[in-house]
Amino acid sequence: MTASNRPRRSALYMPASNARALEKAKALDCDVVIIDLEDAVAPDAKQAARTAAAEAVRGGGYGHRELVIRVNRLDTPWGIADVQEAAEAEPDAILLPKVESAAEVVQLEALMEGVRPNARTAIWCMIETPRGFLKLKDIAFASHRLGCLVMGFADLVKDLRAVETVDRLPLHYAMSRAVMTARAANIDVLDGMYPIIKDEEGLVRQCRQAREFGFDGKTLIHPSQIAPCNAAFAPSEEEVAQARRIIEAFETAREEGKGLAVLDGQMIEALHADAARRVLAMAR
Structure with missing residues (x-):
């Protein structure tokens, strides 16, 4: 797959076992709703949550929001059934947690194809472990469905025995490896969550850094x-205005038979x- 021009600024996790939360998400201003079957759902509620997630996708009503179902790992007692029911419902994507190899992506793709061949559902991969980060390149190029x-990062910090600093x-x-790999594969990449709900200043700081x-x-x-x-x-007003100037300068140069333009003393190329x-x- 290729990187999308669809905004993915905010991707909100919602537990599939919480019907009220899933309904509330229809009116929230997030770009992506991740319906969670993994961490947010207790083992004895997994089966019911799986059905609820599929029904939420089929029921619709989420407007412009992308719908993603985060399944359990394929080597758990719930993973394969999660994928089969999720693929049948055809969300925008299926998110596989703790991916550590290209083989897991290939297995997920095969399961999805077995349910709905050529369906539009993309594959998203969570990278959470040292092994996963070391295998990023293989994972990112493992499937044409990967989007x-x-x-x-919370799990990664623990695995590294590192200290979480400001x-x-x-x-x-x-972080740099993740972005570099995503750009090489021409796919999108999302930063990890910020766990302190009431610390807006800290959240904004992390968002800006990301x-x-x-x-x-x-x-x-x-x-x-x-x-x-x-x-x-989101692009700022200044960024939007500058983007328009860049395009205008480049198009003018092309009309004049030039491959390059100059704007404010800087060369402007096709890229x-x-x-x-x-x-x-x-x-x-």
Whole structure:
């Protein structure tokens, strides 16, 4: 798959076992709703949650929001059944947690194809472990269905035996590697969640940092985090205005038979014009 011009600024986890939460998500201003069958659902509620997730997707009513179902790992007692029922419902994507190899992606793709061949549902992969980060390249190129990488930095910090600092210094290598790999594979990449719900200042700081690294958006655990996240990842008025100027300068140069343009003393090439068009598409 290729990177989408569809905004993925805010991706909100909602437990599939909570009918009220799933209904509430229809009116929230998030770009993505991740209906969770994994961490947010107790073992004895997994089967009922699986059915509820599929029914929520089929029922619709979520408007512009992308619907993603996070299944349990395929080596758990619930994973394969999760995938089969999710694939039948055809959400926008199925999110596989704790991916550590390309083989897991290939297995997921085969399961999905077995239920609904050539369906539109994409594959999203969560990268949460040292092994997963070391295998990022293989994972990112494992399937044409892969559309997005989702970071699970909370688990990674624990596995690294690192200390979670304000600037997330111990994660800079993983963050940069994730963005680099996503761009090489031409797919999107989302930053991990911020766990302190009432700390908006900390959330905004992380969102800004993630955007500076090149992330397309961030996963969230509470509706109150949506507005700050959307604001941080949306193109600003200044960025939109500059994008229009770049496109105008490049198109004018092309009409004059030139391959390059000059704007404010800087050279403008096709790659700059393409990036500017993406800014405008995201703004729309």
